[in-house]
Amino acid sequence: MTDNGILKVAMPKGRIYKQASKLFRQAGLPIPEDFDDSRKLIIPVPEANMEFIMAKPVDVPTYVEYGVADIGIVGKDVLMEETKDVYELFDLGIARCRMSVIGLPDWKPVIHPRVATKYPNVASQYFRERGQQVEVIKLNGSIELAPLIGLADRIVDMVETGQTLRENGLVEMEEMFQVTSRLIANRVSYRLKNTAIQALCDRLGQSMTVQG
Numbered sequence: 320m321t322d323n324g325i326l327k328v329a330m331p332k333g334r335i336y337k338q339a340s341k342l343f344r345q346a347g348l349p350i351p352e353d354f355d356d357s358r359k360l361i362i363p364v365p366e367a368n369m370e371f372i373m374a375k376p377v378d379v380p381t382y383v384e385y386g387v388a389d390i391g392i393v394g395k396d397v398l399m400e401e402t403k404d405v406y407e408l409f410d411l412g413i414a415r416c417r418m419s420v421i422g423l424p425d426w427k428p429v430i431h432p433r434v435a436t437k438y439p440n441v442a443s444q445y446f447r448e449r450g451q452q453v454e455v456i457k458l459n460g461s462i463e464l465a466p467l468i469g470l471a472d473r474i475v476d477m478v479e480t481g482q483t484l485r486e487n488g489l490v491e492m493e494e495m496f497q498v499t500s501r502l503i504a505n506r507v508s509y510r511l512k513n514t515a516i517q518a519l520c521d522r523l524g525q526s527m528t529v530q531g
């Protein structure tokens with residue numbers, strides 16, 4: 320657990336970082352641009368009394384649960400899949416997309432369909448709640464390949480622009496839920512660093528209201 324005044328922030332590398340750093344800058348937090356394309360994993364942001372820990376998105380809840388980061392930014396998709404013991408504080412409204420059930424347009428129901436996904440827990444719960452028996456196959460990327468090459472009947476994956484589906488002749492069969500990125504906090508940090516965390520939430524909230 321960190322005990323100095325610096326707020327340690329688990330920041331996802333990749334598509335969320337660009338939007339998150341823009342949001343922080345709009346809120347008046349001076350995130351240096353030199354690090355936007357950097358390979359550095361620990362980035363000091365002394366002017367904002369913060370330190371960014373550059374993490375793989377799926378690992379952000381783990382860093383926050385263990386308290387090596389006080390707060391973190393993570394997609395709702397990852398938060399639902401990982402079910403870590405953290406506080407979800409704030410919907411940042413960035414990295415907007417949706418989780419959907421996807422298949423080939425000529426898909427026909429089968430008794431025990433196979434569903435490929437990066438999100439086995441989310442997918443299992445979704446079909447269980449609907450009384451549908453499926454076999455879930457965990458993949459780590461290029462999920463859209465699975466129905467094209469006969470590994471799975473359907474997939475559960477993220478859709479943003481729909482370009483990946485269009486280019487691969489797939490269709491969205493059901494939208495499961497909307498996804499945006501959330502600010503999460505370690506339970507102990509939330510108490511010990513409440514003033515700093517609350518001040519950050521207020522600044523981000525005000526800036527988001529002004530930006531509309």
Ligand SMILES: Nc1ncnc2c1ncn2[C@@H]1O[C@H](COP(=O)(O)OP(=O)(O)OP(=O)(O)O)[C@@H](O)[C@H]1O
Binds near residue numbers: 394
């Ligand atoms: N088109 C999209 N596809 C997937 N995730 C998206 C998309 N748009 C926004 N997101 C959000 O961005 C988050 C991080 O996505 P990103 O692709 O950067 O991570 P990742 O796939 O875990 O990274 P990596 O490719 O390094 O494994 C997702 O968890 C989701 O909340």
Ligand SMILES: O=P(O)(O)OC[C@H]1O[C@H](OP(=O)(O)OP(=O)(O)O)[C@H](O)[C@@H]1O
Binds near residue numbers: 460462463482483
């Ligand atoms: O609707 P779109 O705008 O096309 O975005 C959706 C695609 O983006 C993501 O893949 P990503 O680029 O993260 O690659 P991956 O297959 O390695 O996960 C996601 O898994 C979809 O494949």
